[in-house]
Amino acid sequence: MPLQELTPVATPYFFYGLSAVAVLSAIGVIMRRNPVHSAISLIFTLLSLAGLYLMLYAPFVAGVQIILYVGGIVVLFLFVIMLINIERMQREYQFNKQWLVGLLAAAVLGVLFVAVYVKGQSIFPQHAVRFPEQLNTQQVGKMLYVDYLLPFEIASLLLLVAIVGAVVMAKKRI
Amino acid sequence: MEITTLHYLVVAAALFIIGTIGVLTRRNVVIILMSIELILNAVNLNLVAFSRLYGLHGQVFSIFVITDAAAEAAVGLGILIAFFRNKETVNADEIDLLKF
Numbered sequence: 001m002p003l004q005e006l007t008p009v010a011t012p013y014f015f016y017g018l019s020a021v022a023v024l025s026a027i028g029v030i031m032r033r034n035p036v037h038s039a040i041s042l043i044f045t046l047l048s049l050a051g052l053y054l055m056l057y058a059p060f061v062a063g064v065q066i067i068l069y070v071g072g073i074v075v076l077f078l079f080v081i082m083l084i085n086i087e088r089m090q091r092e093y094q095f096n097k098q099w100l101v102g103l104l105a106a107a108v109l110g111v112l113f114v115a116v117y118v119k120g121q122s123i124f125p126q127h128a129v130r131f132p133e134q135l136n137t138q139q140v141g142k143m144l145y146v147d148y149l150l151p152f153e154i155a156s157l158l159l160l161v162a163i164v165g166a167v168v169m170a171k172k173r174i
Numbered sequence: 175m176e177i178t179t180l181h182y183l184v185v186a187a188a189l190f191i192i193g194t195i196g197v198l199t200r201r202n203v204v205i206i207l208m209s210i211e212l213i214l215n216a217v218n219l220n221l222v223a224f225s226r227l228y229g230l231h232g233q234v235f236s237i238f239v240i241t242d243a244a245a246e247a248a249v250g251l252g253i254l255i256a257f258f259r260n261k262e263t264v265n266a267d268e269i270d271l272l273k274f
Contacts, residue, residue, distance in 0.1 A: 011177055012175065012176075012177055015177045015181065022185065023185065023188050023189065023192070026188075026189050026192040026212055027192060029192075029196065029209065029212060030192060030193075030195055030196035030199075030200060030205065030209055030212075038204075038205055038208055039208065042208050042211065042212070045189075045215065046215065049215055049218070049219060052185070052219060052222075053219075053222050056182070056222050056223060056225075056226050057226060058222050058225065058226075058233050060233065060237075061218075061233050061237060065218075065240065068240050068241075068244060069211075069215075069243070073211065073244050076247060076248060076251060077204065077207070077247070077251070080251045080255060081204055083255060083258075084258050084264055093201070094200065094201060095199050095201065096199060096200065096266065096267050097267065098198070098199075099198075102194075102195060102197075102198025102199040103195060103198075103199060105194070106191050106195045109190075109194060110187075110191050113187040113190075113191070117180060117183065117184065117187075136230075136233075140230055140233055140234060140237070143230055143231070144237070148234055151238060158241070158242065159241065159245055161245075162244075162245030163248070165248075165252065166248040166251070166252035167252075168252075169252030169253055169255065169256045170256060
């Protein structure tokens with residue numbers, strides 16, 4: 001069933017706003033003392049990334065991100081944070097002994113990224129290709145079950161192994 | 175200025191670097207695991223940005239990445255709980271014994 005093509009509006013504002021929220025919340029994740037604050041900052045990052053996926057015409061991945069990542073993984077993090085002792089954690093020193101080397105390594109990585117993006121400008125297409133609006137979820141679902149059936153089944157096996165492993169790890173007596 | 179693919183790649187690179195700084199400099203293991211989730215999300219943003227140009231394979235792969243991130247977070251937090259029961263600490267530099 002053909003859908004009307006809708007033109008996007010105010011794209012730079014949405015992009016810069018969502019990207020700013022994502023990057024600032026990511027800085028909040030690594031800098032906060034309280035792990036619960038870090039988890040809430042991670043929620044902000046994941047939600048703004050879901051908005052960026054919507055801007056990239058990927059609504060299914062945006063929905064999966066919100067349901068699985070925010071609704072599953074971060075909730076799991078919060079449960080575990082509640083199980084371990086927070087009060088003593090907040091008063092200790094937060095950064096480890098090799099923080100300077102870590103920062104230098106990340107700076108070298110940043111220089112590498114900048115070099116790749118500046119030198120390789122010619123291979124990135126300069127304008128976004130405009131696809132007509134199609135049924136994204138149906139096509140992703142079809143691809144999952146037709147082209148990527150084996151990785152799909154292996155992913156389900158991986159989740160089974162992860163569940164069994166996590167339960168065995170967290171039990172008091174095996 | 176029109177938003178091209180390169181804009182999304184730069185945002186993904188920034189998130190990757192911030193996640194790497196978190197993994198390399200923080201002591202708290204829970205924060206380290208959350209920084210690993212940041213790195214995986216940066217990779218997902220790259221995949222979805224390129225899938226806009228080259229077909230839906232990037233989006234399908236990013237769904238698998240999210241699935242793997244869930245499994246890894248569950249197992250990592252299970253290990254953390256198991257260790258916390260033994261030594262009452264969640265700092266990475268105090269976890270230094272191979273056998274009690």
